[in-house]
Amino acid sequence: MNGHHSAIPALGLKLGHVIGGSLKEGVAVKLDPGVSVESISVGTYVTIAGEGRTYFCLITNLRLDALDTRALVNPPDIDDPLIRQIWAGTGIYGVVEVRPELVVDPLSTDEPRAVKSLPGHFAAARAATAEEFERIFGSDDSTHFVIGSPIDMDLDLCLDLRRLAERSVGVFGKSGTGKSFLTRLLLAGLIQKQAAATLTFDMHNDHGYESKDETGKVVDGLRKLYGPKVSILTLDRESSYRRQVPFDHEIAIGYDQIEPQDIVLLAESLDISSPQIDALYAVYGKYKREWFAKLLDADTNEKRQDLLSEVNAHQQALDALCRKLNKLARYGFLRRDKPADYFDYLLTNLERRNHIVLEFGNYNDPTAYVLVANLITRRIHDLWRRRKEEAFGDSAKEPPQLVIAIEEAHKFLSPKIASDTIFGEIAREMRKYNVTLLVVDQRPSAIDDEVMSQIGTRISCLLDNEKDVDAVLSGTSGKSELKTVLARLETKQQALVIGHAVPMPVVIRTRDYGAPETYRALRQFELAATLQIDPTAVDADAQRAERRRRLFGDD
Amino acid sequence: MSRIGEVLEASTTAFRAGCDDLHCSPAFGSLVRASDGTVDVLGLVYEASTAGVDPGRPAIVRGRNEPDEDSVYRQNPQLKQLLRTDFRAIVVGSANDGIVHQRLPERPPRIHAFVWPAGDDLIAQFFGRLDYLSILTSTAVQAPADELIAASLRQAAGLGDDFLVRAGKELVVLLGGSPTRLGAILRRVR
Numbered sequence: 001m002n003g004h005h006s007a008i009p010a011l012g013l014k015l016g017h018v019i020g021g022s023l024k025e026g027v028a029v030k031l032d033p034g035v036s037v038e039s040i041s042v043g044t045y046v047t048i049a050g051e052g053r054t055y056f057c058l059i060t061n062l063r064l065d066a067l068d069t070r071a072l073v074n075p076p077d078i079d080d081p082l083i084r085q086i087w088a089g090t091g092i093y094g095v096v097e098v099r100p101e102l103v104v105d106p107l108s109t110d111e112p113r114a115v116k117s118l119p120g121h122f123a124a125a126r127a128a129t130a131e132e133f134e135r136i137f138g139s140d141d142s143t144h145f146v147i148g149s150p151i152d153m154d155l156d157l158c159l160d161l162r163r164l165a166e167r168s169v170g171v172f173g174k175s176g177t178g179k180s181f182l183t184r185l186l187l188a189g190l191i192q193k194q195a196a197a198t199l200t201f202d203m204h205n206d207h208g209y210e211s212k213d214e215t216g217k218v219v220d221g222l223r224k225l226y227g228p229k230v231s232i233l234t235l236d237r238e239s240s241y242r243r244q245v246p247f248d249h250e251i252a253i254g255y256d257q258i259e260p261q262d263i264v265l266l267a268e269s270l271d272i273s274s275p276q277i278d279a280l281y282a283v284y285g286k287y288k289r290e291w292f293a294k295l296l297d298a299d300t301n302e303k304r305q306d307l308l309s310e311v312n313a314h315q316q317a318l319d320a321l322c323r324k325l326n327k328l329a330r331y332g333f334l335r336r337d338k339p340a341d342y343f344d345y346l347l348t349n350l351e352r353r354n355h356i357v358l359e360f361g362n363y364n365d366p367t368a369y370v371l372v373a374n375l376i377t378r379r380i381h382d383l384w385r386r387r388k389e390e391a392f393g394d395s396a397k398e399p400p401q402l403v404i405a406i407e408e409a410h411k412f413l414s415p416k417i418a419s420d421t422i423f424g425e426i427a428r429e430m431r432k433y434n435v436t437l438l439v440v441d442q443r444p445s446a447i448d449d450e451v452m453s454q455i456g457t458r459i460s461c462l463l464d465n466e467k468d469v470d471a472v473l474s475g476t477s478g479k480s481e482l483k484t485v486l487a488r489l490e491t492k493q494q495a496l497v498i499g500h501a502v503p504m505p506v507v508i509r510t511r512d513y514g515a516p517e518t519y520r521a522l523r524q525f526e527l528a529a530t531l532q533i534d535p536t537a538v539d540a541d542a543q544r545a546e547r548r549r550r551l552f553g554d555d
Numbered sequence: 556m557s558r559i560g561e562v563l564e565a566s567t568t569a570f571r572a573g574c575d576d577l578h579c580s581p582a583f584g585s586l587v588r589a590s591d592g593t594v595d596v597l598g599l600v601y602e603a604s605t606a607g608v609d610p611g612r613p614a615i616v617r618g619r620n621e622p623d624e625d626s627v628y629r630q631n632p633q634l635k636q637l638l639r640t641d642f643r644a645i646v647v648g649s650a651n652d653g654i655v656h657q658r659l660p661e662r663p664p665r666i667h668a669f670v671w672p673a674g675d676d677l678i679a680q681f682f683g684r685l686d687y688l689s690i691l692t693s694t695a696v697q698a699p700a701d702e703l704i705a706a707s708l709r710q711a712a713g714l715g716d717d718f719l720v721r722a723g724k725e726l727v728v729l730l731g732g733s734p735t736r737l738g739a740i741l742r743r744v745r
Contacts, residue, residue: 033724068731076734082716083741086723091734 008152009039009127015046016096018123026060026099026481027118029125033089037062037096043485043496043507044152045128046098050119054106056128056136057098058505060481067091098125099478101504102136112136112503130155136503145189146521148508151494157508159186159457161195164501165401167456168427168437170409172444172472177461178493180206181213181513183405183440184222186459188522191226191355196401196436198355199346199380201373203364203407208232208357209245219514222357225522229354233346235333235372236361251346251358252339253375255296256289262375263292263325265412265421269367270328276321279313286311293336296329298322331368343379350380351387353400366411370421373406378422380404381430388433402435409439410446418448427451444471456500462489473498476505558669560642562589565663567646569696570598572670574640578605584706586673586681587644589664594651596664597673597681598644599691599707601698605640614638644670645696645703647687650677657686682711682718685725692729701736705743712744719744 009015015035021027029046031037040062048055066072071091078084100119102112112135128150137158138144144158169186173179184207190196200207200222209221209232222230223246231248234240240247260280263270267277284291298304304322308315328334346356358376360369380402387399406412406423418424426435428451439455441447445467453475460472469486473479476498482505486496489507498505512518559581564571570589574580580603581587588595607613614637618627628634649660655677673681681687687707691700708722723741730736 067727068733070731071734074734076738082719082723082745083738085720086737086741087727087734090724091727091737 008041009035011127011153011155012129013127015040015125015127017125018048018119018121019095020121021097021118023100023115023118026097026478027055027057029096029098030065031089031094031096033093035089035094037064037094040094040096041152042488045133045150045506046096046125047128047132048098048100048119048123048125049106050117050123052105053103053117054132055100055115055119056102056104056112056132056504057100057125058481058485059096060099060478061097061484063095063097065093065095067093096125097481099481104132104135128153133157137506143193143195145193145195146511147185147189147497148493148495148510151507151509157506159189159497159501161189161193161501164457165190165196165403165436167431167500168439168454169403169457169459169501170444170452170455170472171438171440171459171461172442172463172468173461173495174442174463174465174468176214177491178495178510179440179442179461180204180211181219182459182461182495182510183207183407183438185511185513186438187222187355187403187405188225190403191222191229192522192524194353196403197350197353198403198405198438199350199376200355200357200405201369201376201407202357202359203369205239205243205245205359205361205364207405208247208359209243213514217514220519222355225519226355231345231349231354231356232359233342233356234359234361235363235368236359239361240359245359247359249342249345250333251342251372252333252335253372254338255293255334255336256338257343257375258292258334258371259375259378260284260291261420262371262378265370265374265417266367268416269370270324272321272324273317275314275317276324279311279317279321282311282313283307283318292325295322295325296336299326328367328371331363331371333363333368333372343376346376347380347383350402351383351400366408369408370411374412374421374423377404377426380435381422381426381433384430384433384435399434403438404435405438405440407440409437409441410443413439413447413451415448418451424448424451427454442468444468447471449474457497457502458499459495459497460486460489461495462486462491478505556672556674558671559587560670562664562666562668562670563641565666565668567659567663568694569643569645569698570596570664571641571643574642577635577638577640580605580640580642581672582706582710584703584710586647586678586707586710587670588650588673588677589668589670591649591660591662591664591668593662594649594660596646596660596662597648597650597655597677598646599687599703600642600644601696601703603640603642605638608637608639612637643698645691645694645698647690648681650681653680655680655684657681657684657690659690678711679714682714685722688722688725689729701740702743705740708740708744 016029016031019028019030044059046057076083076087100115103115104112140146143162145161146156147159150157171179171183190198207221209223210218213219223232233249233251234247237250287294298307384399391398412421412423463469473482493510496507560572560574562570562572581600585600587598621627648657
């Protein structure tokens with residue numbers, strides 16, 4: 001085929017006509033003679049004009065067909081341009097398999113509906129137009145955010161961020177496929193469109209101030225884009241200084257703020273056995289908030305003997321527990337003396353619909369990450385839950401929508417521990433309390449099935465492990481067709497989006513995050529909104545004090 | 556445009572005509588017309604023959620002592636009466652007041668209807684459609700169908716490559732995807 005024939009079909013170009021299919025398996029469209037099968041990509045869209053309605057369809061497969069298989073055994077001389085032209089589209093032809101996703105009535109402005117019927121034989125199929133895309137996916141407005149463009153098409157494709165934030169979101173893809181940029185783009189969208197407050201547990205210090213892309217180019221983080229709407233908190237002040245990253249506060253955690261369940265969650269990474277956990281609870285039962293300090297202090301046999309005399313625990317278990325917990329002492333952000341409580345700063349900001357990036361500095365090992373993220377999130381969970389309950393009586397107390405972003409999500413949400421962590425609970429039921437998760441992971445198959453089923457919007461870059469692909473697509477209709485699409489993604493900047501935030505599955509080419517025009521567009525921000533004063537924050541100091549009392553028992 | 560002969564035998568699917576002049580049959584595959592009294596029946600010439608008029612008196616050798624072929628006829632002027640040239644055409648449509656149909660007409664041409672070659676306009680109009688190909692590929696008339704298809708397309712080759720592509724596509728479908736047969740036809744066209 002010559003270059004002209006292989007060019008991507010123009011928007012609206014007639015591609016062919018329906019020759020068969022079923023609602024279950026999708027519709028087959030025979031390509032017109034002038035349309036090269038090479039020009040069509042899996043994951044792009046066609047519309048099929050039925051008699052009274054238009055079907056919006058996703059291309060899920062392509063195949064070659066022949067009128068008569070004898071021609072394949074004894075092929076025509078297609079090196080001859082005339083012969084090739086004659087055979088193309090008649091004796092030999094391309095078939096596009098499409099999945100009708102939505103149906104619209106071209107004469108009305110009603111919302112697109114789910115497909116319950118099929119276009120008839122010989123209905124014409126065309127490459128979808130910009131207007132059709134806009135009608136389905138919406139256009140850049142107060143709730144719709146441009147995430148990229150449909151592949152092979154030069155037009156904006158939007159996500160409905162309101163719907164995105166309403167349920168948990170998963171960003172998946174094997175390493176190096178652009179999950180991190182995609183995540184930042186989503187966060188930027190949530191901030192720009194004020195769809196939710198966000199809290200990002202930034203394990204690799206990527207999202208806050210600036211980071212480098214794979215070519216070494218410095219790209220702006222959320223703080224650089226949105227200024228004071230975004231606070232950077234750090235667990236590792238020294239690392240922030242070295243990286244010359246401004247931060248608003250250093251976060252430290254007092255020993256008394258650690259609860260048994262925070263450690264139970266780390267049982268696997270710290271190799272804590274269940275008798276040791278029993279010992280832990282025994283110490284907790286006796287000393288309550290001082291339990292962690294007591295265990296760390298018991299660093300000699302003598303002290304442990306003393307401790308043993310106070311609590312009912314097995315000696316070996318207690319010894320081992322103390323030894324293992326001592327590994328945590330190296331974390332500089334854990335403090336024996338009561339540190340200034342910046343949880344409060346964090347919670348207040350989130351309640352005011354501001355945004356927080358928590359940098360881990362050099363403490364970017366999974367143990368620290370899980371410990372801190374779980375600890376902080378538990379407090380958020382408690383507060384939001386209470387606020388939501390209060391809001392039943394007084395709607396002004398409705399807590400804002402909050403999205404919590406976590407990386408390496410399978411460490412929190414694996415089947416073993418999902419039921420113990422606060423994240424498992426948030427994924428399962430916090431939607432009702434206005435908190436949802438943005439989970440970023442390269443191993444979706446390691447995430448608990450039940451949690452996975454609660455992830456409303458799934459955005460998946462290329463995955464090559466069969467199990468991971470299955471996990472991402474679990475519970476979606478047309479799984480086997482989408483599998484073909486997912487397996488054909490390019491390694492960079494392409495993703496399949498399915499679920500709550502899009503009316504139908506869509507393959508996108510992600511927006512170029514580092515490009516100047518993207519920054520310009522992302523910075524466009526309604527000034528009025530940034531100055532918006534939260535009415536609940538008028539007597540913020542008093543409220544803060546009260547909350548502190550209730551949450552932490554501080555004075 | 557001068558007449559080429561008149562119809563001597565006619566049926567719905569084919570007719571035989573005698574040529575006005577000996578050895579002056581229309582070309583194989585050419586489009587000719589003959590009236591049925593109301594409309595012109597269109598045919599494609601698929602066979603021509605020259606033989607003695609009287610089956611009991613076949614042609615015999617006469618040129619042994621002649622210096623060239625022409626002098627055979629000069630020395631035997633009766634030959635023009637004793638010999639005749641006929642041709643056969645397969646019916647592929649009809650034309651009436653400039654409207655061409657590619658289908659078998661209601662009636663065959665009348666005996667002694669004059670046969671005319673198709674003019675350029677009629678050729679252009681006729682080959683604007685390709686339904687006649689299906690008449691040729693499915694006819695019961697004992698005609699060399701593939702050769703006739705190639706010859707008819709040759710006649711219309713002036714219509715350009717687009718025409719050939721269109722005709723080729725039609726044939727791909729009609730010939731059930733047999734590339735060998737199609738290839739052979741197309742080689743004969745070019």
